[in-house]
Amino acid sequence: METSYKGTNKMIIGIVFGVLTFWLFAQALLNVVPSVQKDLGVSLGTVNIAISLTSLFSGLFIVAFGGLADIVGRKKMANIGFVLSIIGSLCLVFANGAVLLIIGRILTGFSGAAIMPSTIALMKAYFEGADRQRALSFWSIGSWGGTGIASFLGGAIASSLGWRWIFIISIIVAILGMLLLKATPESKQESEGGFKFDYTGLVIFIITMCALNVFINFGPTLGWTSLTSIVLIIITIIGLIVFIKVENSKKIVLIDFAVFKNKAYTGATISNFLLNATAGAIVVANTYVQVGRGMSSFQAGLLSLGYLVAVLVMIRVGEKILQKVGAKLPMIWGTIITTIGVALMGLTFLPGVGYIISEFIGFTLFGLGLGFYATPSTDTSVSNAPSDKVGQAAGVYKMASSLGGAFGVAISAATYGAIAASGNLASAGAIGMVVNVIFGIIAILSVIFLVPGDAGKTATAPKKSKANSHRPITE
Numbered sequence: 001m002e003t004s005y006k007g008t009n010k011m012i013i014g015i016v017f018g019v020l021t022f023w024l025f026a027q028a029l030l031n032v033v034p035s036v037q038k039d040l041g042v043s044l045g046t047v048n049i050a051i052s053l054t055s056l057f058s059g060l061f062i063v064a065f066g067g068l069a070d071i072v073g074r075k076k077m078a079n080i081g082f083v084l085s086i087i088g089s090l091c092l093v094f095a096n097g098a099v100l101l102i103i104g105r106i107l108t109g110f111s112g113a114a115i116m117p118s119t120i121a122l123m124k125a126y127f128e129g130a131d132r133q134r135a136l137s138f139w140s141i142g143s144w145g146g147t148g149i150a151s152f153l154g155g156a157i158a159s160s161l162g163w164r165w166i167f168i169i170s171i172i173v174a175i176l177g178m179l180l181l182k183a184t185p186e187s188k189q190e191s192e193g194g195f196k197f198d199y200t201g202l203v204i205f206i207i208t209m210c211a212l213n214v215f216i217n218f219g220p221t222l223g224w225t226s227l228t229s230i231v232l233i234i235i236t237i238i239g240l241i242v243f244i245k246v247e248n249s250k251k252i253v254l255i256d257f258a259v260f261k262n263k264a265y266t267g268a269t270i271s272n273f274l275l276n277a278t279a280g281a282i283v284v285a286n287t288y289v290q291v292g293r294g295m296s297s298f299q300a301g302l303l304s305l306g307y308l309v310a311v312l313v314m315i316r317v318g319e320k321i322l323q324k325v326g327a328k329l330p331m332i333w334g335t336i337i338t339t340i341g342v343a344l345m346g347l348t349f350l351p352g353v354g355y356i357i358s359e360f361i362g363f364t365l366f367g368l369g370l371g372f373y374a375t376p377s378t379d380t381s382v383s384n385a386p387s388d389k390v391g392q393a394a395g396v397y398k399m400a401s402s403l404g405g406a407f408g409v410a411i412s413a414a415t416y417g418a419i420a421a422s423g424n425l426a427s428a429g430a431i432g433m434v435v436n437v438i439f440g441i442i443a444i445l446s447v448i449f450l451v452p453g454d455a456g457k458t459a460t461a462p463k464k465s466k467a468n469s470h471r472p473i474t475e
Contacts, residue, residue, distance in 0.1 A: 005185045007126035012138050014180025015119040017173050018078060019142030021085040022112035025170035026054050026105075027147055028154030030279075030409075031286050031297055032163040039163065042098045045221075048413055050098075050105045051283075052406050056213050057109025058116070059403035060206050063255055064197070065110075066117030066395020073188045074118040074125065074391060078181060081114030085174045089167035104167075112402065116143075117395035124382050124390050125187040130323060133379050137319035140374035141312060143401070148308040148367050151282060155301025189389075201247055201254035208239030209403070216410040259385070259393050264327075267450030268380040269400045271335060274443035275373060276404030277436070280412025281342045281366070284432035285359060287416060288348065292425035293355070303356065306364030314371025326454055327376035331447045334373025339440030341365030346433025348426040380451065411435055 029036065029051055037047050069077035084107050091104030120139065127135045157166050215232040222228045247253045260266045282304070289295045289303065321330045344362030348355060378397075385393035412432050419428035 005126055007123065007131070007135060007184075010180050011122070011126070011184050012135050014177045014184070015078075015122065016138055016142035017177030017180065018082060018085075018115045018119055019139060020146045021082070021089075021170050021174050021177070022054075022058070022108070022115060023143045023146030024150050024153065025089070025166055025173070026108045026112065027150040027279075028157070028166045029054075029105075029163075030283055031151045031154035031301055032158040032166070033287070034290060035158045035163045035297060036101075040095060040097055040101060042101065046098050046101075050101050052213065052410050053102065053105040054109040054112065055402045055406035055409065056209070057106050058112035059109075059399050059401075059406055060209055061110060061113040061202075062117055062399045062402055063392060063395040064202055065113045066121070066391040066393075066398075067254070067389075068197070068391075069114075069118040069121055069395075070189045070389060070391035073186045074121045075181065075184055075186045077114050077118040077391075078122065079178060081111045081118065082174045082178045084108075084111035084114060086171050089170045089174070092167045093164050093171075109402075113395075116398040116401075117391050120378070120382060120394035120398070121391040122184065122187055124385070124394075126184070132382070133319050133322060133375060136378045136382065137315050137375040140315050140318075140378055144370045144374045145308070145312045145315060147279065147282075148304065148311040148370075151286060151304040152301035152308055155297040155299075159296060159298035196252045198247075198250065198252050198254040201243065201250075204239055204243045204246060205254060208236055208243060211235040211239065213406065213410060216407060216414060219414055255396060256389065256392060259389075259396060262384045263450050264380050264452055265384040265393070265397075267446055268327075268331075268377045268384075269397050270446040270450065271331065271373075271443045272377055272381075272397060273400035273404035274439045274446065275335060275338060275370065276401045277408030277411075277439040278338060278342055278366075279405045280408035280410075280439075281345055281433055281436040283409050284412050284416050284429055284436070285345050285363070287413075288425060288429035288432075289359070291420075292348075292429060303359050304363045306360050307367035310364050310367035311371045311374075312367075314368050315374050318372045319375040321372070322376040322379060327380045328447065328451045328453050330372045330376045331380075331451060332444065334369045334371070334376075335440060335444040335447055336369065337365050337372060338369030339437055339444065341367075341369060342433055342436045342440055346430045346437070348429040348433075408436070408439060 033044070033047050033051070037044055065077060088104045088107030088111055091100045091107060095101045095104060123132060123135045123139060154163070154166060157163065211232045215229055215236065219229055247255055247257060286300045289300045290297060318330050318334070341362045341364070344358050344365065347358045350358055381397040382390065382394065412435055415435050416428045416432035419431055
């Protein structure tokens, strides 16, 4: 159902606003945990669960919603996401306890699942070659850049207006995004027959991921070797095996594993999962400086300003490097620089000003690396996706983002909390960062061994860009 319509700056801004409702405003809650806990009178564990629920539910449903976007319409699915974001934000604005807090975060997760794959698919539908890379770089500014602004913005708003204003502003941004996308034509794949969906696969996937998430979040409380923990791990392992067997035996599937036959796509997706897992470093850093060093949420946010500037500047630089040397080199540089930044944030043995400087530089390198990585990685995943399944392929790629963030935050928070319980906050902060350094190292290896050296190099060639943007995923 594609038309001769060509994407506009107005369309890009509307899409970026949609992305910001998840990556900026929803993630701003990471830096206001003490304020939310005190205001709502709930436990720290409840707030941490509420934080992870958004990424978890986004990750659980993003592939399903990406597939739905291909069938029912990518613009329609984006608008559904905007509406869910507004309703979820309203729940948080009026929350007076755990119930609306949890419901609001779940709805926000559904919103992200609807917005992310559908907006990437819209960009592939209405932009070509270098124009698509430019559009995706702005998409990346909304996602990676939004995450960078989130820590500072959350602290600033919580300290001045109160944390609920984060979500009042998010509602305004969502409404503006819907209005800016109004002129964009609908885009969806041509299909015959009635609507079909893999409900069995979705149920198995949800049970499996929920079991894994509960194990990670409650492992310290339950005991890592307790009967309950062992049962959760068994459910996770069996669930994964059954899910893969079921998906490989059907025509209508939740996840088409054929997308992973393309090494470039696989490398981009795995490294994307791992670099998003390093979001746990932000939680550890913010919690440590507020609890262990006595800083306010606003002061903690100031330490991440270097991240904000670096990621916003370097995303466009990453786009230009992609066009000159391809995707692999900037992806490698990005993962290495990010990992070094996380390591510097873990030098909690440094006294006073020394640690503040180390964390500020660490945050700056963290943003610098992600800026290098963002556009080359996203373009690699999109350019290697078939046009009729770009929503599903984008869903899998962004599922990696959401689940990576959810599990990274959960694992890092659990590690920090377990060690902090002994009273040694400096060790808790350092070891919490070591976990994220490991994520970074594995991300580096996945890019080196999976992403081809020529990935992205032909994307801007005048005679080949169109063909390349539609080449089969099974090449």
